[in-house]
Amino acid sequence: MRAGGTRRGTSAGSRVFLAYALASLLLVGVLGGLLVQGYRDDAARQGQDQGRAQAAVIEEMAVAPALDGADLAAGLTATQRQRLQEATDLAIFHGSVLGMRLRSFAGQVAFSDDGSTAGGIPVSDPAFRSAVGGATDVAVVADARRSAGMVIRVLQPVIAGASGQAVGVLELYLPYDGIAAHLRRQMTATYWRLGAALAGLYLVLALIAWSTSRSLRRYAARQEHEALHDALTGLPNRAAFRAHAREALAAGAATGAVGLVDLNRFKEVNDTLGHHAGDELLIVVASRLTAALGAGGTVARLGGDEFGLILPGLTREEVLALLETARAELVRETVLDGVALRIEASFGVALYPEHGAEVEELLQHADAAMYQGKRGAADIVLYDRDQVAHPAHWLVVQAELRHALERDELVLHYQPKVRLADDEITGVEALVRWQHPVRGLLAPAEFLPAAEQSGLIEPLTAWVLRRALADQAGWAALGQRWPVAVNVSARNLEAAGFPQAVAGLLAEHGAAPGLLLLEITETALAGDAETAARAVLELTALGIGVAVDDFGIGYTSLSQLRTVPVAEIKIDRSFVTGLDGDPQNQAIVRSVIALAHGLGLRVTAEGVETPEVRAWLADAGCDDAQGYLFARPQAWPHLLDLVLHPRGSGRHARAELATAPDAVTVRT
Template sequence: MPHKLTGPLVRDLIVALLKDGELWQRPFVDAARHLLQVAVQHAHLSIATLWLRESATSSNLACVAAVDADKPGPGMEGQLINGDSCPVYIAALGRYRVLPVNDVSQHADCQELLKSYFEPQGVVSLLDATLRHRGELAGVLCLEQRGQKREWSETEIGFAADLVDLIGQLWLFSELRRRGELQALLLSIAPELGRDHSVEQLARLALSKLLLFYPGMRAAFFTYNAQARVVDLVAFDGEGLEQVFTPERRRLPVEGTVSGAAIAAGHIVQIPNFEQSAQASTSTGKVAAARGVRCAVGIPLIHEGQAIGTVTLWLRDRNALREEDLEAFELIATTFSVALANAHHVIELRHRTLHDALTGLPNRHKLLLDLQELMNERNGQAEPAGMGLMLLKLRQLEQVHHALGRANGDRLVQLLASKADGLATSLGCQTYRLGEDELAIVNPGHLAPGMAREAANRIQEALQEPVELGGLTLIMRTRAGSAKYPDHAQSAGELLRCADLALQQAVETQAQRARYTPEMQGAGPKAMELLADLSRALEGEELQLWLQPKLSLATGQLSGCEALLRWPHAIHGWIAPDRIVQVAENGDLIERLTMWVARRAIAELEQFDAVGLGISISINVSTYNLMDVQFPDKLQQLLASHGLAPRRLRLEITETALMSDPARASEVVARLAGMGFAVEVDDFGTGYSSMAYLRRLPLAAIKIDRTFVAEMVSSEQDRLITQAMIKLAHGLQLSVVAEGIEDEATAALLRDAGCDEGQGWLYGKAMPLQQFLAWAADRKP
């Protein structure tokens, strides 16, 4: 039969395959087999096969897909070419991108396989195209001819190269999809990390999740007792393990076991020939080997550098696992380790969230909780007992870090914190560490005013005593600011703010100590001036709302815009948006600021409608707004008064805001979504949320942070991470917006990855309303 594979036909075939959405959703082997069928049919071949390396360290090639025009069925799939027995052929594959051989019987690179493969298969000519990963040989596409020898044309050689490139893309895509599925598995476990599971409940959950992803495995979960050098079985899952782990085999010495090998190594251990290993000689190992176990994997569960447990996996097929699977187990091990530590140490973990890691002192969050609890106890009293708060700033700490190094600086902080805590405790007070160079002392009210002042003096003087460190004698200086409840404040946050104003006053005036007075509200440094200016600006027209366009990456059409704050301050010039929000949050103006932005955005939506521009506006929502359960009602009433639908106002919320109080944030987000608002997660990838948490929220979109987008062209890692985030988001029915797009190459990568919308300087910077309307008018088709 004549071979009429032309250049245009090859081009049309490859383009059609690239556009075949169903092909890209198939499992990799099925997709590869389809490509082999296309090759056999259109290039009139006898056989087409795809071989992949067994592992990164092996030169063996395993047949994963095969199509034989003369022998329908799987045929050669599963066969193995031993790389050690054909080094010349393997070396040739390493040299050539495409290896065309018209006569295998006469070609030097094919002699090693002549008797074992080519002659039994009747192959006389071959066209091998190599698959590479990170520059190394990863596999080979073999196009073979029986019967009459074949002279391969340039078009056929090019077809083989195009086909193997497409297979490589499918392989990478399948790995991304597999990792996405693995990520989904891990994220499905993530919500359990914060729950109060018993170790047994956690172990059963972990194994059930693991075996969902790796069906056919058998697995066991152990905790590790380092002192006794034993592992204790917690749970197992898989056929036949009840015979392996009889009641007398629930506690095992680590020596000679798979668990012991993993703990000793400190990383995942794979034992591919289990029945011949030392571990198979133990009592449990003998039973496992007798029941067909041929490969074992030990996964150590390590928390804070210490082994706390293991997961052991058993398989019947010694070659079933790939390098990618072991990488997946590394991620699983991390998740399981955290979960096990959580199950063991729920109280300890809570302690850590409320205490400073360096000094062990309670932190800022614990201070606010304790202050509020003390105030609540006093609120019912006719004359509530007073309570004092003193903030201490350690001066020159940064100079110590620079001169003596971070380690000595940290040691100095520990010494001073310990000294302050010892004195405070002896006086019945509590010490906290609020920041790098800031301590807090709470006098719960039992010290009389004179004694409280004396106690403050003693603590401050003690901190200024000479300290020997790094071969030097250091004399630290401190500044202090104090405030009192109920004289100066009625809430914990307010009391802390008053003490902070007093501390700022002491720093500004270089006084050793300052006590809060109401006059400090208007006489503070720049932050207080800005607070007053911002309050006035919210009443007038000084603040501005600029708009940055969002475009549909698929069509290039304007799809929306983001509203960005601008403040041209009369004295200080342009104030950064982040600074505006910081000042508003610190001064309890954030609700007013958010509603100002919402009102201005609605006014601009009305301007849009007047010129026939029916797009939405996105506004940013603060952590404080999410804590306000009445916030959704306020927004809804504002929109209703202007006759606008909630969908026209998209709300962007950062991951940090969502995670500050997940329960309250979930309630407010659910109410907003129920009213018809589109809620988006801004700066996705930079916070601490997980897809498992996000999928429980009625979100509309995620917005990938510019830090991932900026390096997509030059960084393969950022590109793969971004592609994975897009796929995971789409799997959760979320739209994806990318910010920070500055060039067409980045836009093309995002478009190819399926990203829905984009914004950035490539399309337009933020601009005032009239300029935006003119820009939008110019883009109308």
């Protein structure tokens, strides 16, 4: 598929180049033709100007003196004719004049160099009439005396004697061959220079076209690659995986398999070593899976820590043997940030055509088998209709979460937001946890996705808001007026009456709207943008603050930031972790800070874990920060106790906050 796309891009680029080259050639040809025609017109004007000047000299120096007192209508005297003949014989002999006629205004030939009294330009000719009227007409015409060649014909009035009166028309034929030869030599040299210049211009245009089309081909290929590949691992992404799977099924192989791989306890790597270590681990997994499957299989990253496998043309036994090899390769020890780790993963496999003939059906069965493996059946689970549990895992979570709301199993932990100017706490963010009766304290990632896919997110958000406002009243009674931030989802904004429900909760707890901040993810604003914007407008009209959470990883447009009245932007931790040593992320964060401040918004950086990153953010003008450097999420009484009764001061007090215990060390 990639090769076909490359060929299409190359063909399209070639067509662009050819069209550009032909268009450039046409334009250069037209330009050259216009310049050549201009040179020819200049040459003709030069011949005419030379003929006009020569005729004026002949008329003034030779003809006019010989006609003193003459009347051409009555004819010339012998003396006048003799003078004219003497005046013109030498010019005719040397070839500077080819022919001459002296004519009356009526057209009669009073004198000609060859003695004839007939011929010449007709009286009705506009050129003759122009000369009768006192003007000079010059033209390059065919030589009537020769079968080939051109002459300069001049017709002008003749001024005789001291009277200054015109007495007739002088019809003069001057040689043009010398002028033409000189002009041809000039034009030949000009043509060569013009041709060389135009050829150079065309070459430059052709090079520009070639360079442009090549850049377009490369850009198109890069865009196509990025659209179908994961930026971190370089593997095909979910869209490419589905396309490859459809191709494999359409190829008509007798048997094959589609598999899903999900890493176990991947979140713990992110929590303990940081997201950069998690990214490195994903790259290692991608490399090992690709090497284990070889050229015959396809490995894709579907998102997060989930990978997809396509194994065409293999039997059940061959599939299981190959996946066992891949699992053995995968669990080899690796070292991240000086910590030795063993990668564990759950494999779910669906065979075709045994378990389905469509991509979606196979993926669904592979997903069910994978979750069966996560529940402890085995690392590699082959789909079995009789053994795979139904409904799927997230349906189980939804059912349990519904009971959790009824039994009040949820708890809130709070993480402070610190002002970088003086390290003062300016507010806290409420982070929901689930005290599961069997699995222990669960982080949001374990149950929020299931809630998002169902109607449970609305009662869950209402519970968080109610509990957060009640807790806020508790710490306010002890003298601490901390604003509280609560995360809301796209489904909350799209729900009818959500702003009014929030207003009712504020009234129920007697809470000030200005001390509540609702954090909305970028994807929530990018979904039903009109509905989300309307909800935000209603919330802000109530005096409630609104912040854009995880900014930089979603799809918020600048127009939304300009039109939706948000108060704060929170930069996602993926841009903040290791910020002091990453020039690209530094450039992004500086731009976000400048953009937010330009719009009058505050900026909070998430995931600040080192003093170096804190110092960099403060220098860059960031307003607030959250992260383990300042405090881990914890119950508000413990947080308040550490603030009001610190056992140290300054950095020691902050260190107590940062090292205070937290049962779950992941932030959402």
